[in-house]
Amino acid sequence: MRVLLVEDTQPLVKALRQGLEEEGFAVDVATDGEEADVKCRSTAYDVVILDIMLPKIDGLTLLKRWRAAGINTHVLMLTAKTTTGDKVTGLDAGADDYLAKPFEMDELFARIRALVRRGHQQKDPVLRCYDLEIDTAARTVRRAGQIIHLTPREYALLEFLAFHRGKVVTRSMIWEHLYDEYDENTSNVVDVYIRYLRNKIDKGFDPPLILTRWGEGYMLRGDDDPPPARKQPHA
């Protein structure tokens, strides 16, 4: 999941970026309002973490502009303004959530996850696909009751596929949502991670869940896709 962090306090940016990346988020940073505006308009972020007091353009103005322009990205206000009036103002300006500084890291992550789920009309934190269970809260994956260990990036890829279960996701979509602005876009990095994932998810299990749509991309097997009658070894 790709997150835009709009914050001008350097130490906080540093800490948040590290924490988010370790949680498997792809993090873009903007340190003033103008930069944030440009980035938010050019990229479809899953969540924007927005401070209010920003150089050049303050967060509330920015948010109103985005909403007026039809940008429906989920926005979490993260600010030192703590009064109820400030929260009401922020939420009424179009924010989806509001978190006051200082905050607990876990709470911030939980709220970001909730916003991501909301973005995919998913209430249940556990995503299921046949005998695969992805617990988005605990970030654990089980297949047939067996715990499967994934790297953060593998997990992020699986989660992204699971959110779009039964639908084809293109490589560029995967790229856009799983990699930040500084990652080098090499042509086969997505395919490499798909292969890693297949090795951990589908190997030794039946049916295979990660399907390849040639010329389009990948998809997680949905309920509309009946499992093949016979076992089909995967290339």
Added chain:
Amino acid sequence: MRSIRRSLLGYLLLLLAVALGAVGVLVDRFAKAAFAQREEAEKQRIEERYRSLAAEAKNKFHDEVAAQLKSLAKDVQWKTSALIGVQWDGRRPTFRLPEAPPIRAPDETGVQYRLRTQLLYYAAPVGPASTALAVAALEPRRTQVQGFSPYIYPGAPGWIAYDIPRMISRFQEALRKTFEDDEGLRHFQISLHFTVPMLSERTLVQVTARDLPQALPLDAAWLEPQAAEWEPDFDDVEVPGHGLCRRGIVANHAGRAFVFWIWLPPTPLPMPVPGPTYRIVFGRPDVILRVAVQMVRPYSELEQRLVADQQARDEQIAHVQDETRRELDQLRSRLILIGSVTFVSLVLGGWFIVARGLSPLRILSDAVSQVSEKDFRLPVTPGQLSRELAPIHARLTQTLTLLQRAFAREKQAVADISHELRTPIASLMATIDVALRKPRTPEQYRAALEECRLISKQLGQLVERIMTLASLDAGKDHTQFTLVEVAELVNGCAAVIRPLAAANDITVFVHCERPFTIETDAGKLREVLMNLLHNAVEYNKPAGRIELHAWRDNTAAYFEVRDTGIGIPPESRDKIFERFFRADSSRHSTGVHAGLGLSIVKEYLARLHGTIAVESEVGVGTTFRVTLPLTPPPGSSSGIIPPPATDTTTAEPPRTSARATSRDPALPTGS
């Protein structure tokens, strides 16, 4: 706490009581005087009336005496005339009117007269009825008749009775009638020479001569016949047993008559013989009857008559006195009543009036009690209050407005402080949280700790500044004025700021051509300059410049900090010295000022008796100019003599060059 209502009422009532008392005393005194005057006049009038009554009574008394005297005298004269007018014509006595008596000297005829004075006395009982004292002086002048003397025949009345019974009886009757006319006249005596009771019948009692009031002084001159007929003389005389009496005396010739002497021969018979056995001797008219009647009436009778009037007078006076006293009492009681009613009504009315007068105060007090931290407005208009309270209302409104502003400022400051503190704390927590999320290498921990230290340092600086301002606000700060070498201080500041400026690719220039000293607080001045320099770095553009000028003239020292930064928009120029205000409402990488730097500058300069002015052009740069007195104003510190003034023209900085330096587009610091 004293009640205004009570004290006002108390003073009012005190005043009222004094006024009422004074009025009451004055009215009482005047009324008393008026009543006394009226009483005196009334008394005089009564006395006057009494006196006139008394005079009238006395006159009447006098007139009565005179009238009685006259009547008595006439009676007496008539009687004596009658007495002496009886004449004998040879056969029988006839009456003849007395003739006018010839006035002759007693010795004219050479005949020896023997003068005897007899009194015809008539007395009434002393008492309320009149007392008449008639004295007739009978002056018989008689010829010595041979052979007998009237004295030889005392007590021989019988001849009258025998000889002329009718006349006698008439005489007697006349006498009686006369004297009995007056009620209560019961005693009388007529004495002729013989001291014979002429009438002894019935109530007549003989009174001997010694009972007569012969001792009454009688001026003989009065007995002389007077020119006018029956003109009485009056005098007052003391009558033993009767006190002072009014006496009237009238004297006249009763007439002259032939007195017929009846000679009564010695009778051979042991008893008088009936029939005329006497011999009548005719003589010359030898009796001149001079009648003097004196009459007294004691004044006690008048006084008795006046007793009633006196009593009436005394009663009237007493009545007047009573009435005066009663009216005075009535007046006093009315005064007391009016006073008490006035007092009571004024107590009630005063209570009401004072309460009414104080009602605006109550309205104001209610309004003030409704003021709260939520709403500083005074919920009352001056129109609802009295004119006297308008200044209080105005002052109160003013104070409340100031208070509201101060409160809002304080609230804002607290919010700002908490806001400013929250961000570094959030950074700190986020850094620590991230570091603790999973096992790290020692290098990673070290990096996290260094990050934490950096944040903590910034936090500490922030707290330090807040505390500085707080202590300045609390007035705990003390200013130490000493002689300061300006060039040294300015260069020191520049030396401190240069590394930071260099890190931002900013050049610092210092212009302090002539060294000079001023008397000020070095620490505070350095703090002021450092703050300005920090701002100049913070808001400057990359590759910008900072100029620091210091010079002086005869009156003051000047410090100027110019930068080529983003500038301050005109609408913000008044706000930059407010706490937590930042020109671009954002946070910066250095983060040490937190919008407090210029506030601290302002506070310090106020203590150094200096001023600060700002000129700025957006996108070009900002100039802060600090003006400090060469010596602090008297009374602010210990006086240190400043060095003599130097030439000012040489100290003037090159201003034009400073203007030319800032032309880059505005860009804030930060990454």
